[in-house]
Amino acid sequence: MHPIRFEASTTDGVHLFHYLPGDDLAVTRHWPGLWQEWPEKGTPYTEWAVNNNNMEEVAVYVGLVWQLTAGLDRYAIPTYYCDDAERFLEQKPMLVSWEYEVDAEAPTVTTRDKGFVPGCTAKPLRAEPEKAGRAGLFRLSTPRDLISALHAVIFDASSEITVFAIAPGPERLRRLVSALSGPTPPTLGDVVEEEGVFVDLTIGSDFGYYDSITVASHADLRHRVDDLVADSARRISAYELRLDDLATVPDFLRAMPELAGVVLDVP
16 A cells, blocks of 8 residues: 655645655555456456456545545536536536636646636537537536546546536535636636535546645645545555455445445445
């Protein structure tokens, strides 16, 4: 196991936490079954977006994202593949003008985060004009929805999902959509407001692309981040110790909620 360390900073009154593991991914012992034949349904990939390239660390990321945003309504932009996200999530997105961009090839925090940029959606053969230059904002009700969003994007060289966790209610959602749809790019402070939490999850799949998690909030989340990191370390250590007991895919799937700290269908 490699320790999960978030680098803390403050910019314009917004507390930022960056996790950039590079090659030192958190889980270092992997289930051998990831390289073996799987059944058609109920696989590490269908259930947790885990495969033999993006491995158990993905489940750890899902758990961190979900727990960091606990108690709030969650909305997400799966970047670029809006139509695929619509299909996997089985919901129509709210179209917005701006999305957050992280350069997965950049090696440092300062060079990775590009801030809000114009939305961009992969164009199908019969492109819908209203989606041109727009990003799709989707509601996430359970961790399984976050997995579905990952299914839409994770096959590329790198993939990115930005989660906006906000106070419940239609008025707060309206303000989020408005901030993401204005004539100029919003700031992190604009989208999180006083109560919100912003989390960007970027996953590198090809050589030279790297994972990262960016967290932003007006509140200082240092204690929450530290507690979740310590809990994740305990979970990863326990998982790596019991790997030899996981004989089948169902065994592996039963171990994932313990590793992630979340249950897929529990909000």
